Amino acid sequence: MDDEAAIEALSALAQIDRLAAFRLLVRAGPEGLPSGEIAERLGIAPTRMSFHLSTLERSGLVASRREGRRILYAARFVEMGRLLAFLTADCCGGNTALCGDILALAPRSCAEA
Numbered sequence: 001m002d003d004e005a006a007i008e009a010l011s012a013l014a015q016i017d018r019l020a021a022f023r024l025l026v027r028a029g030p031e032g033l034p035s036g037e038i039a040e041r042l043g044i045a046p047t048r049m050s051f052h053l054s055t056l057e058r059s060g061l062v063a064s065r066r067e068g069r070r071i072l073y074a075a076r077f078v079e080m081g082r083l084l085a086f087l088t089a090d091c092c093g094g095n096t097a098l099c100g101d102i103l104a105l106a107p108r109s110c111a112e113a
Contacts, residue, residue, distance in 0.1 A: 001086040009083050012059035018052045025075040032074025
């Protein structure tokens with residue numbers, strides 16, 4: 001991942017509704033969720049949620065697919081991993097022992113996803 005892609009991904013996450021939607025999609029796993037259900041669970045108007053999901057999709061952190069009349073969104077775990085790897089690549093000047101086990105800091109449900 002290069003600087004520009006990382007900035008785009010981080011910018012997409014730097015908004016409360018988009019961050020909440022992304023975290024919900026991470027918990028939902030690879031199957032994802034329909035956009036209407038995401039909006040309902042987060043208490044966000046569907047049109048506003050569509051705008052936020054489009055922003056997350058453009059950033060590469062989320063993918064959409066059509067199933068009949070519904071559009072489902074899912075976190076792109078490989079891209080999420082690439083962003084995390086980018087953010088920690090130079091951890092403590094290359095001394096990874098100082099950074100510890102980053103996955104150990106994540107909540108259990110996140111580490112298993």
